Amino acid sequence: MRRLHGIHLPHTKQTTDMPFVHPPLPEQVILPMVMHMGLACEPTVRAGQTVHVGDLIGHNDAVFSADIHASVSGTVKAITDYRLASGVICKAVVLTPDGAQTPSPDIAPPVYSGREEFLSAIRKSGAVGMGGAGFPVHVKLSTQQAIEYLIVNAAECEPYITADDRTMQEKRDLIRDGIRRIMEVLEIPSCIIGVESNKPRAIALMEEAAAGDDSIRVRALPPVYPQGAEKILIFHTTGRIVPEGHIPADQGVLVMNVSTVAFLEEYFTTGMPLVERSLTVDGDAIGRPCSVTVPVGTPLGHILQYAQCDFDAVDRLISGGPMMGVCQRDFEQAVTKTTNAILAMKEAPERRTCACIRCGRCIRVCPMHLMPTELEKAYLRGDLDRLDRLHISLCMLCGCCSYVCPSNRPLAQTNGLAKAVIRRNKEVQV
Amino acid sequence: MKLLTLSASPHIRDTMTTQKIMLCVIAALLPAAVAAIVHFGWRALLLMVFCVLVSMATEGLCRIAMKREQTIFDGSAAVTGLLLAMNLPVTLPLWEAALGCIFAVAVVKQMFGGLGQNFANPAIAARIVLMVSVSADMTHWILPRTAVQDFSYDAVSSATPLVERFPIQSLIWGSTGGCLGETCAIALLFGGCFLMFLGVISPATPLSYLGTVAVCTLLYTGGSAYETVYQLLSGGLLLGAFFMATDYVTTPVTARGKIVFGIGCGVLTFLIRAFGSFPEGVSFSILLMNLLTPYIDRFTLTSPLGALKGGEE
Structure with a gap:
């Protein structure tokens, strides 16, 4: 099949063999009311209130939004203003953990029958696409179009990041069951798991997960950036082209990040909403690159300290990968639902910008x-x-x-x- | 507290720079430069160094005069100087060579805005200006010393292989009359392959250019393989196809455009050689195609993935 262009990047995926670890809890967590694409949530708690892990703390009645839940048990320290990396200011709920991580008494595996109840259960989980864009999952899955292919995006084409890779290595069964659940409820006949060929162990595990089920296939894709971009992945797995101004569902395709699938299944078995984030910590200013699982809202500085970051040497702090990640203003910024990596980079030699020479x-x-x-x-x-x-x-x-x-x-x-x-x-x- | 840098993505860059590209081109010309010195003696070296220095000086002075950022060391002026020297006969007086360099850099390049803005390849434009202004000096060919048995003469007049027949072997090794850099086919091929291997130039232009000349010659001569090889190896064709028709600035940006450009150059070169009053047509055809480049670009836009034509939305 025809291949689209792209670039070969140095992979520098140093954390592919490092299981997720839980660093100690931070002194406070900051939960911005915007961690998703769509409308901002309004805080539903007051300062001084006690919260448990999984309690709803932010909500918007509009459909195109995603609920936010307490990621630690403790007390609400304050409701403050928070400047997002985009420069926009939103509200944020600041929590002081009590260290016990007591789960909310309301937590129970959701019971559903049929598509509508399935979608409203997902809405209560606060799930968003965990690959980076943060599209609310209940909105994406509520498509009225007939879907032929569920494409599980496990390409993870950016350098350094191994969060999806690690998730596949550690949560094979959850991914398998999640895929089956989504296919069953949404009546999707086939599923393709797209993984870049630079993750042999993840591919082997996904093939195990797909074994004995003809409707699920694993596709090893060449590690050419941006393999994991939605339209590129759709083309390379199904040959379909999403036209300008259209969405994948118009072509009968639904793309979901592999970590999102794993989370959904975890939610349907435990009832715990999206309050944790697994991510890669790397970069040339990091002394101990690692894979960590932290409460959403953990300040980046806290994680960097755990990863033995040389704070004085950091020039750029990037949330996400080096190709599309966003520079962060300071170390107080919080991990959000979409943070798949934090990279602390030393100063790179400045390059001179000159005229276009039309090299093409x-x-x-x-x-x-x-x-x-x-x-x-x-x-x-x-x-x-x-x-x-x-x-x-x-x-x-x-x-x-x-x-x-x-x-x-x-x-x-x-x-x-x-x-x-x-x-x-x-x-x-x- | 230390402030963090905020920059737009991507946060990493490839190692290739414009300056490195220019250095690669100079490196790729070195085999031909060495061949020139072997065949034509130390004056060839003098002419090449002289042209490079004059071109760089012109670039520097122009930038100072225009109060623009200094670009003397970006390598582009050096490439222009070296390429022009490759296009000159070894006997050319230095003041005429200097005139060519000044014209190339000051008029063709800097007057149009400097790097990336020139409408024609500076070295080719300068060569043509010299051709029409000092035709006698520009067509005074001597036989390379490697082809002269009797050393009692200072120099022996000669003609280029396009006028007088030489054995194919001489064309390959370069012991024929001609400009400094155009005689040794093997050195040019080596340099061209080096640039293609590094990805500095795309094979589309040289292949379509040489291919077109070969096909035209084959058809014209009724299938004479000897004549086809002879045409490919003689004159400035290889130098032009690998080093001047591949100039980024003055040739189309897309792969399709490059093929159109190469075919156009090939047809024109063949027509001038076969029917024109000049024995050689490489520089004229590249110059003409340079002028057509904006139009070729317009008709060879890429078709993006999933693009809808206007009104379909």
């Missing part, structure tokens, strides 16, 4: 076959029509173009700005 590397690597250099020129000229004609909306900001640019031009960043301008412009017109 950005065009050769773009997995969507866009023309980043032409997009950049159109953006700098303010030519919105041309941006549209060059299909800027298809750019998923994977960063391949910026990565390869020998002139160090910020192509992906420009595309991000261009997309924002186009969006704004369309809103104004409407």
